[in-house]
Amino acid sequence: xxxxxxSVPSDLVYYFGENSFxxxxxxxxxxxxxxxxxxxxxxxxxxxxxxxxxxxAEEGLMKEKVVESQQARxxxxxxYDIDCGPTGKVTCPVCKGSTxxxxxxxxxxxxxxxxxxxxxxxxxCEDYNLLLKGQLxxxxxxx
Ligand SMILES: [Zn+2]
Numbered sequence: 001x002x003x004x005x006x007s008v009p010s011d012l013v014y015y016f017g018e019n020s021f022x023x024x025x026x027x028x029x030x031x032x033x034x035x036x037x038x039x040x041x042x043x044x045x046x047x048x049x050x051x052x053x054x055x056x057a058e059e060g061l062m063k064e065k066v067v068e069s070q071q072a073r074x075x076x077x078x079x080y081d082i083d084c085g086p087t088g089k090v091t092c093p094v095c096k097g098s099t100x101x102x103x104x105x106x107x108x109x110x111x112x113x114x115x116x117x118x119x120x121x122x123x124x125c126e127d128y129n130l131l132l133k134g135q136l137x138x139x140x141x142x143x
């Protein structure tokens with residue numbers, strides 16, 4: 001039915017936006033409705049409805065973001081510990097296991113020993129959790 005994006009009638013764009021909204025897909029709904037308003041301005045058959053629906057969709061999207069950031073905060077909160085599995089070790093996320101941190105410079109790159117994993121490339125679970133909470137102090141014994 002739809003040969004290409006260009007051939008989609010603008011009314012359909014509005015219906016897609018409306019439909020996405022009812023499916024709870026607010027992000028997509030916002031995209032479609034913006035597209036409709038772009039195409040039709042404020043004089044289209046559904047312009048008033050689209051503007052109104054866009055407001056609701058954006059509110060829905062906002063609420064989703066609030067929930068997401070609350071979840072993220074929960075994960076990173078002080079009393080949440082990540083389970084590192086039976087080995088109790090995690091690849092160092094700072095150097096990605098390479099034990100070296102490369103700093104891109106204008107002339108040349110600078111190589112520095114990773115101050116977090118002590119040349120091991122991995123962290124003990126305890127240290128890993130500290131790092132995630134921003135409480136792991138980098139080692140100062142590096143040259
Ligand atoms: Zn490291």
